[in-house]
Amino acid sequence: MKNYGKDYKKSGDGYEYVGAWYETSLSAAELKTEAKRLGGKLLAASLLLVCGLSVNNIGSHTFWVLIPYAMMILPVIYGWMGCTAMMRTAKKRSEHASHLRRSEYEQAFRRPLRCGIATAVLAWTSFAADLVIVTAYREQAVWPVEILFAADAFALCILGVWMAVNAWKVHRSAHRLEESA
Numbered sequence: 001m002k003n004y005g006k007d008y009k010k011s012g013d014g015y016e017y018v019g020a021w022y023e024t025s026l027s028a029a030e031l032k033t034e035a036k037r038l039g040g041k042l043l044a045a046s047l048l049l050v051c052g053l054s055v056n057n058i059g060s061h062t063f064w065v066l067i068p069y070a071m072m073i074l075p076v077i078y079g080w081m082g083c084t085a086m087m088r089t090a091k092k093r094s095e096h097a098s099h100l101r102r103s104e105y106e107q108a109f110r111r112p113l114r115c116g117i118a119t120a121v122l123a124w125t126s127f128a129a130d131l132v133i134v135t136a137y138r139e140q141a142v143w144p145v146e147i148l149f150a151a152d153a154f155a156l157c158i159l160g161v162w163m164a165v166n167a168w169k170v171h172r173s174a175h176r177l178e179e180s181a
Helices: 002-007 028-053 063-071 073-094 102-136 143-172
Strands: 008-011 014-017 021-024 099-101 174-176
Touching: 002 008, 002 102, 021 102, 028 063, 028 073, 028 102, 028 143, 063 073, 063 102, 073 102, 099 102, 102 143, 143 174
Parallel strands: none
Antiparallel strands: 008 014, 021 099, 021 174
16 A cells, blocks of 8 residues: 555545546446456466476476466466456446546556466466477477476466456556546
8 A cells, every 4th residue: 555655645534535536438247247257367377377387397397497487376366366356346336436546447457467468478488498498308308298388388378468468458448537626
């Protein structure tokens, strides 16, 4: 909440919100549908992540292949937080509250976008690093296992790009309201 401290001003016995207001052009039903789609993609990413981490391949013994792959846990968790915020925003819109505070906007519209981009970048890094390792140590590679890990990392990369593209479309539906003062 430290980032949003300047959005509030002390007035009387409490605090008043004086920060930027945002609005989305999506209806509550559309926003809920987008949140469910994001949740499905995040569930697929979570399952792929667990499958890839359970594979014992050459790359999983190499620091610069395993670290980007394992780090994908963080953007996936961040994405789940954004999905939950998007569902809360949809519920709020269904109760006829159309304006969002800056913190609500960032949680519901920016988190999924950042999640998709980070997942795609980390998956691509892990995939490329695994290809380098497999090429360097091709005599020691167990090919079915290597192919499984590479396919998993590639699928996560595609899924991350797909999440980012859809999150960008949802993000573009929100805009900052102009101050009328």
